[in-house]
Amino acid sequence: VTKDFAWRGFVVTAKFNEDLARACKSSGCYEIASGIESGSPTILKSIRKPATVDINRRFIRTAKRAGLRVKCFFIIGLKNESWKTIMETDRFLESLKAEGCAPDDVDFSLLQIYKGAPLYSDPGDIIFKRDWSEKSYYKSSPSAYEELVQVHTAAMSEKDLLAARSYLEEKWKPAGWVKDNTDRKDLDRVYENIR
DSSP states (O other), rough: OOSSSSSEOOOOGOOOHHHHHHHHHHTTTTEEEEEEEEHHHHHHHHTTOOOOOHHHHHHHHHHHHTEEEEEEEESSSOOOHHHHHHHHHHHHHHHHHHTOOOOOOEEEEOOOOOOOSSHHHHOTEEEESOTSSSOOOOOGGGGGGGHHOHHHEEEEHHHHHHHHHHHHOOOOSSSTTSSOOOOTTTTHHHHHHHH
């Protein structure tokens, strides 16, 4: 197989295996990413994620063994989020680091719920802050996250969620990442171009 171009992909961790990892690498893939969402079994079960902490760990190990960079996406503020579940996510990443297979990059986002999503109709202990007619964006510069919080949980206030996200992002985001990200308030134009 010749590598005429480099690419990155997103996978469902429960379906990722060594054969797929090798095929990705041999075809020019340099990075594989997935929505891990949390390192807490409680959170993964509450959102009915088709993966467990062990499945997610296996995904990362398998991709790293194949020579792929790994990026993991996490969400702060899901059902049953608490400082205990935040610390489970932190310990999950600590254990991967201790094994020598920490993700190469991570992204921690605050929960953003849209009409029609399963969490919209079955929020569990999630308490909504915003009127849904108001536009919100899931990403922004870190200093603007306070304006974007639209939920809190029974165990964590909006400030707690912001603090947890900041703690995890500052601890686990690789050194040298760009902190002054551009706010994506251009999404309406982007979506219009897609139509």
